[in-house]
Amino acid sequence: MGLLSIIRxxxxxxxxxxxxxxxxxxxxxxxxxxxxxxxxxxxxxxxxGFNIKTITYQKYTLNIWDVGGQRTIxxxxxxxxxxxxxxxxxxxxxxxxRLDDCKMELDNLLKEERLSGxxxxxxxxxxxxxxxxxxxxxxxxxxxxxxxxxxxxxxxxCSAYTGEGLLEGFDWLVQDVASRIYMLD
Amino acid sequence: xxxxxxxxxxxxxxxxxxADLQKKHQAMLDRLSNRHQARLDTSLARRSDSANSSESxxxxxxxxxxxxxxxxxxxxxxxxxxxxxxxxxxxxxxNISSSISDLEKLVAENSYFLPSYEVRxxxxxxxxxxxxxxxxxSELIPKKKFSFKNKATAKKELxxxxxxxxxxxxxxxxxxxxxxPGFRNKTNETxxxxxxxxxxxxxxxxxxxxxxxxxxxxxxxxxxxRLTNCKVYMGPVIGSILIEGVEGCVFVLASHQIRIHxxxxxxxxxxxxxxxxxxxSNVVRFAPYCLDYEGIEMDLEKAGLSEETGNWxxxxxxKWLRAVQSPNWCVLPxxxxxxxxxxxxIGS
Numbered sequence: 006m007g008l009l010s011i012i013r014x015x016x017x018x019x020x021x022x023x024x025x026x027x028x029x030x031x032x033x034x035x036x037x038x039x040x041x042x043x044x045x046x047x048x049x050x051x052x053x054g055f056n057i058k059t060i061t062y063q064k065y066t067l068n069i070w071d072v073g074g075q076r077t078i079x080x081x082x083x084x085x086x087x088x089x090x091x092x093x094x095x096x097x098x099x100x101x102x103r104l105d106d107c108k109m110e111l112d113n114l115l116k117e118e119r120l121s122g123x124x125x126x127x128x129x130x131x132x133x134x135x136x137x138x139x140x141x142x143x144x145x146x147x148x149x150x151x152x153x154x155x156x157x158x159x160x161x162x163c164s165a166y167t168g169e170g171l172l173e174g175f176d177w178l179v180q181d182v183a184s185r186i187y188m189l190d
Numbered sequence: 191x192x193x194x195x196x197x198x199x200x201x202x203x204x205x206x207x208x209a210d211l212q213k214k215h216q217a218m219l220d221r222l223s224n225r226h227q228a229r230l231d232t233s234l235a236r237r238s239d240s241a242n243s244s245e246s247x248x249x250x251x252x253x254x255x256x257x258x259x260x261x262x263x264x265x266x267x268x269x270x271x272x273x274x275x276x277x278x279x280x281x282x283x284x285n286i287s288s289s290i291s292d293l294e295k296l297v298a299e300n301s302y303f304l305p306s307y308e309v310r311x312x313x314x315x316x317x318x319x320x321x322x323x324x325x326x327x328s329e330l331i332p333k334k335k336f337s338f339k340n341k342a343t344a345k346k347e348l349x350x351x352x353x354x355x356x357x358x359x360x361x362x363x364x365x366x367x368x369x370x371p372g373f374r375n376k377t378n379e380t381x382x383x384x385x386x387x388x389x390x391x392x393x394x395x396x397x398x399x400x401x402x403x404x405x406x407x408x409x410x411x412x413x414x415x416r417l418t419n420c421k422v423y424m425g426p427v428i429g430s431i432l433i434e435g436v437e438g439c440v441f442v443l444a445s446h447q448i449r450i451h452x453x454x455x456x457x458x459x460x461x462x463x464x465x466x467x468x469x470x471s472n473v474v475r476f477a478p479y480c481l482d483y484e485g486i487e488m489d490l491e492k493a494g495l496s497e498e499t500g501n502w503x504x505x506x507x508x509k510w511l512r513a514v515q516s517p518n519w520c521v522l523p524x525x526x527x528x529x530x531x532x533x534x535x536i537g538s
Contacts, residue, residue: 031432031449047494050464051449053506075469076451077508099392099411100432101370134410134429135391136370166429 021066022182025085025123027114028095029107030074033130036165037095038071041175046165051075055085062179079110086119090182091126093174096147098129098137098162104146111147115156124181125158126174133164157181247308250300254312257293258319261286265322272330273517276510283327290319370394372413376401385409385425386485395422404533408489412445423481423531426461426493442481442531444495450474457522460502461495468519469508475522478502483533 026034036046038058052073060067070085072078094111097103114120127149129140140162144150152158159177163170264286271282297304297312304312372394373381379401385393386407395403395414402421405412411429414422419438424431430447437454444461453471460466461479468474478498490496503521510516 031430031447047446048463049447051447051467051506053467053508053511075449075467075508077469099370100413102394102396102413102415131411131429133391135389137391 020064021068022090022179022186023088024067024069024091024093024178025089025120026069026071026093026095027082028074028093029097029100029103029110030076031100032074032095032097032107033165034071034074034093034095037093037128037130037163037171038069040165040168041171054078062175065179065183067175067179082114083117083119086117089120089123090186091178092120092123093178094125094127096127096129096143097131098139098143099131099134101138104143108147115152121155122185124178124185125156126178127158127160128170128174129160129162130165132162132170133166157185247304250296250304251308254293254296254315257289257296258315261289261293261319264289265319265326268326268330273514276330276512276517279330283323283331286323290316290323293319372396373398373401373403380404382406386489395420406483406533408492412443423533425481425483425486425489426495428493440528442479444479444481444490444493446494458502459522459527461490461498462501463494463499465501465504465506467506467508468516471507471509472518474519476502476505476519477522477527480528480530481533482530 026038028034030051035049035052035056038056039046039049042058042060052071052075055070055072058067058069058071060069070089072082072085092114094114096107100107115125127140127143127147129138129143131137132139138146140160144160149158149160159174159181161170161174161177163174165171264282268279268282268286271278294316297309297316301309370392371390373383373396374394375397377399380403381398381401382404383393384406388407390409392411392413393405393409395412396416398417398420400419401417403423405424407425409425409427412424412427412431414432414436415434417436417439420436421440423442424444427443427445429445430449431443431445432449432451433441433453434451436450436452436456439453439456440459441456442459446463448458448460448462448466450458450466450468450471453468453474455473456471457475457477458466459477459480466476479502487496505516505519507516507518510518
């Protein structure tokens, strides 16, 4: 391999971002990933394991790790923490009963040292469903205001079904990560 | 070895030393000889001991073959255990492994009087047994690239089990949650809701006992929790259905996704666009969707479910991530299925 190709490769790598999508089962993680990638979302089975999608977004390459949220496999989330630049926490805004569960799992996640530098995007999904809580309400229930002051975070309402709000959320996430790790650009 | 060295060093080292040191040295020598004697005694005792238990080659061989037989039968049992109670498999293999090493010890203890042919053939038998165990182990507890092992999950599951008993309200904040549409806390009732023409997005069924529920028309999402001995007949759901903590129920459901948690002794008649999943459930049976009511075709089409997908039988069990069929669910035998259910007929 010539020096130039090595430099090119490093350069290309530099524009990569690693995004980890987590959240309770049934929150819509896989649907969100497929939707922003412009794929069909009508037939999605609950994720058994994980999916990786590489998406070119603006001038960056996003490696999105979409990890299954069933209770049995949540303990495996930590296998994906390493080198995460952006963390996406997906909430089913219509699942009022499990908001407690949702808060507990998010709190556990944010205690994780390996994720301490990651920007956090909270997607209040399923806004298309009547009766869903608004992003402001979700923020209140999850007590986001009391989060560690050093954390970069934002909550955005979205609907993976219609696609609304997804770009707004990912725009913020990518910009925030970029401004942190590619400051020299 | 150490003893030898101290003896050979003796003449050169002790020559010019004073009496005190010599005394010390003598004490050391005494200690060493005592130790030597003690060792001889115990080894003699051990010999006579094993000689008592198996004085001859033939008695050794009969003991050997008896334990080999028991190990063989244990090995044969493991396939049965793998299908009936896989969680026991690991401890079962551990037992076999320890029996094999006991057998190995037996051979080693008796090797001093056994003819070398017997020693070799016994060792060969032991290594065969070990190999068989290894093969069974890798076959029945397969290593996957990304596997969810029962052991690790069981640990995580324990403290979490009581969670579903939590009350509906969110206790973590003072925030008051609106009550979404649904049926809650009912016993022995027939609950009917026509969803068509309403603005209802999600619908909740919770804490119902011995009720019959009929939802006619489409909605976006359904949540069910803590239902016992209920019958639930439901028009197509566009998004997903989430079920947690149900026992002795019959469900007739159609949806894009269906997740079933903590279900016991339930029958599910499903039409699903994706693979239904179960988690922490057992004795659940599956059959195709069988609901009929005036205008159901229109609703099925609206939800993208007008055609049978066959997914009702493609159940993923998150507590059984193996190639072989999960023991927690099965296909409902055709002769036990209810026929077409028409909402006009049911419960009236």
